Amino acid sequence: MTPLIEAAAVGEDAYSHAEATVAGEPASLVLIRVEGQVRAWHNVCPHAGRRLDWAPGRFLVDKAGHLVCAAHGASFRRADGLCVAGPCKGQSLVAVAVEERDGQVWLAD
Ligand code: FES
Numbered sequence: 001m002t003p004l005i006e007a008a009a010v011g012e013d014a015y016s017h018a019e020a021t022v023a024g025e026p027a028s029l030v031l032i033r034v035e036g037q038v039r040a041w042h043n044v045c046p047h048a049g050r051r052l053d054w055a056p057g058r059f060l061v062d063k064a065g066h067l068v069c070a071a072h073g074a075s076f077r078r079a080d081g082l083c084v085a086g087p088c089k090g091q092s093l094v095a096v097a098v099e100e101r102d103g104q105v106w107l108a109d
Helices: none
Strands: 016-022 025-034 037-042 083-085 098-101 104-107
Touching: 016 104, 037 098
Parallel strands: none
Antiparallel strands: 016 025, 025 037, 098 104
């Protein structure tokens, strides 16, 4: 199994990006660390299915630390990926289970 990303590359302030195969399909993931724990979601906005980043691996963040979709500005809470403002308010990003070990982040079994 291949690690997604080095654990040290996933910080509390900036969103990170990784490519993976999830359920047999290629996937783009967005990751962040919240209270020490790495969280990961598919890099797909629930509004119109667009990528969240404005360039590969480059994510917008507002003053509250929300992830902001580059397409139409939906804002997602870092703790749980819930959309708190914008055209898909109340919907959530699709979470991907990950685990951190040996200095790397891996897809969870
Ligand atoms: S696709 Fe993200 S807000 Fe429209």
